[in-house]
Amino acid sequence: MDHPSPLLFDLTQRRVVSIWFPRLASDRALRLRPVEGPFALTLRVDNTERIFCLNALAEAQGLHRGMPFSEARAFCPQLQARPADPPADARFLEGLRRWSLRYCPWAGREEPDGLVLDITGSAHLAGGEAELLADMRARLERAGIGARIGLADTRGAAWALAHHGPGIAPPGDGLAALAALPVAALRLDEGSTIALQRLGLRSIGALATAARAPLARRFGPELLMRLDQALGRRAEAIAPLVQPPHFAVRLTLPEPIGLASDVMAALKRLLDALCAKLKAHEAGARHLCLTLRRVDQGSQVLELRLASAMRDPARILPLLERRIEGIDAGFGIDQLRLEAVQTEVLHLQQTGPDMAKTERLDHLITRIGLRIGLENIRRFQRLDSHIPEGSFRLVPVTASRPCGDWQMARPRPLRLFPPEPVTARGATPPARFRWRRMPLTTGRATGPERIAPEWWTENDDWRSGIRDYWRVETHQGWRLWMFHTPQRPGWFVQGEFL
Template sequence: MPIRRILSLWFPRLAAERFLRAGASYLDAPFAVVGDRNNAQVLVSLSARASAEGLRAGQPLRDAQAMCPGLITRLANTHADAAFLSALRRWAGKFSPWVAEEPPEGLIIDLTGCAHLFGGEAELVSQAELDCSDLGLTVQSGIADTVGAAWALARYAGRAPGAVRSGDAIDQEAPATRARAAKRRNWERGGPPPPRHGVEARGGRIAAEGQTRTALATLPVAALRVDPDTAASLSKLGLRTIGDLIGVPRASLARRFGQPLVLRLDQAMGHTPESVSPARPMFSFAVRLTLPDPIGLDEDVMAAIDRLLPELEKRLVEKGRGARRLRLQLFRADNTMQTIEIGMARPSASPDRIRPLLILKLDEIDAGYGIDCIRIEAHVTEPVHARQHRGHMDAAAEAVARLNSDMRLDDLIGRLGARIGLERISRAHPADSHIPEKTSHRVAAAWSEPAKNWPLPPTPRPLVMWRPEPVSAPDTPRPPADFRWRGRSLQATAVSGPERIAPEWWLDEPEWRTGVRDYWQVTADTGERLWMYYAHGGALSAGWFCQGRFA
């Protein structure tokens, strides 16, 4: 069986270079993409020119503008970045059919059995870098036997700790020691290091087969995909490289830093398998309308939407799909974009069912300096099947009426969901339990059908139920003539029952530790019909309790 080979592609300037591809005016000036982190604007992606000015990712925007007054910035657009990464995944399919996205800036490719088609791994990497250069993208690559090792080589090979030690760099030395610099070996004076055993060409980013441990030994522990706090803690203990970490007993690492660190180490070394799951081919249902002049009125926006929805319906119907979630993208004249999402209780392609939900979102639209492009995308779809009714005329009419009733309920759920969120709308479904409080459970209304054929209980259940409340009454199994509940003294005028319910022995319910219950319907002198029970005692003492009230 051939050894598995994994290629990791990292695009460190993906967000910035996506803008640079579209705007030629940005190329000659420092450029950065700005995002919000902890209620502050920071740089999230930089161009090569901006990095040359000394700026860095994560730097506050004010500090960056003070250092580089000519900095050009644009707001981050995570949806557009994700779509661009998906486009790159489709491009990478030329190298292997097994390509997976690694958001926000990476791709993982399983090259097993594919590299020879391009003349070898080095030639394949050269082809990938040439394609990215034509696309205007910066890319770093790494090839190894495991996903973790390829990920580490792509991001950390060539800048591992130990490559430049304290005192080895000329600018870090005292004047008295600079005279000895000429006696040092070439690679200690800034020249290229000699090739290490197990690591091939291209800057040490291609690990030879079976040489994963050697290739990763000098890389920092951050290359294991651990969180920064764990990497900092390991560095304080002197464990700065993966080679230092390999020699430490696994039990000690797991006890001190948790199982995730050990898992990442085992995945990188190949002791724990890590699969590459290629993205499933997705249907793309999107329509766009480019406007000759920017618009800002609600009427104009709806007019544009009315032109787009029939075309979206046509594309969905051709594939037998219905939209479950839609994304409305409004591109403004200042190169910014606003995204609005809506959800539907049932998949549908009908503009008559989509349009009212978009109308409810009009008050959230901020036109800014004007909207010059509108795009509608059905990014979550489900198959739909046409319903055909057969039989007598009356039966067909009844079926159509039932269908229309269900559609009205679905439209109501969709409109409420546009206001408060679909996840907040639920309905009750029957559950398989004889415990009163477990006879039903809540499910999301948008992803479930109305419950039918509810099972009838042995005796009627109260309309309102609550947690059992203690009742002051004689400790006898017979219903009391006088009792005290919620601070009131009541008298029983009529009783019916009992219904005996035993707790589920395979579950430990705190409310049922009082043992078997005998439920009674007790009518008080105030006219209230209470649902009371006598607990025969178990882990807790026996007594009377009230759990509900009939209408």
């Protein structure tokens, strides 16, 4: 009989760690500037300076959170204090969350001063659960951060042990580990905790054996929900961060469809629902993905990229209709899924002529992009530089917005190209010169316009120094933009006026 490998471990038994930092704010402040003796952070609440967080020495003097700072100084004259900084504390907690990812891939915040980790299948990498918790405590202690750690099968039980218990609950033995803890360990509000204590239900064990129906009638569903979450009767998610809204809708059909008109009718229902969700979150779609699942388990994916954020079904539906015409329905389509892969903030705005003009332009760009691809449509974007070739750049039309009319103090040619030398001499435009093997005769010249290089940029083409630009019109019909380099006498053509 084959024996299982010792490297295998049970992934079905969930194990959760809760880390509570009872003095997170003061520990952060003391890491930056250590002090000796009682220490507290203060925060102004209701026009009164109160203690926000304090160290162990200040607690030993009888001080506590929420206490007026004037009373705290009367009780403890040697108390040292600084203003609290809750945003900095939140950033510090996020840093601790990222640090905790060394132990497991899933870690979330328990606001305002705790972390929750799902270490299922990860403890063996540290030698076991006891060794993993010991390593956590040692590292936090070396960093000067006080922490209390709980380990159990559920998030609620781990939180209860971290705040009120000895620390570790054996797998599958949640009620036995929590029975002696007070009902406050169930993350209840203060009013519910006091009411339960008046009824004689002071521990979780007593609460678990009480009749559920009277408790639900008196305290509502939250009490039993917290109890069931702690005992593993109801699941509780562990998310590393608050997830953004997911803009996707799905429609499963009772019978397969294959006609383009039927697909468009189903798509219209999906699009109305998706745009309503986008409007509720003041967002607009820039990239839509439509997945059509066939009865043979195959699927087709159609993508639509928009030049600007949209959430108007009447404008988006005709654009998707062009893609629907070429689908292969096979033996029929039984499910449609529409997702806004890329979204942007789209606040409600007052309509007007300028907005209508912009919307028409975006609609035109989208229709052209359906044929040649939006990535192939670009626009000029103005840059803050007096260097001719550095005053603009080409960017994708979807990654920029029009910047209005370009105002130039001096005229610039519509066509620019790298400087091309011409056969000419002197500091003024020559009467005759050769350019691109063509003999040309100057008819009229306007200038000069002196442009100096930008010393803060590295442009090898401008290392030669200043340039004197002239607008030269020839008898042959060419209107050129030429420049002369005084430091190294020479003439070049860099642009052409059309």
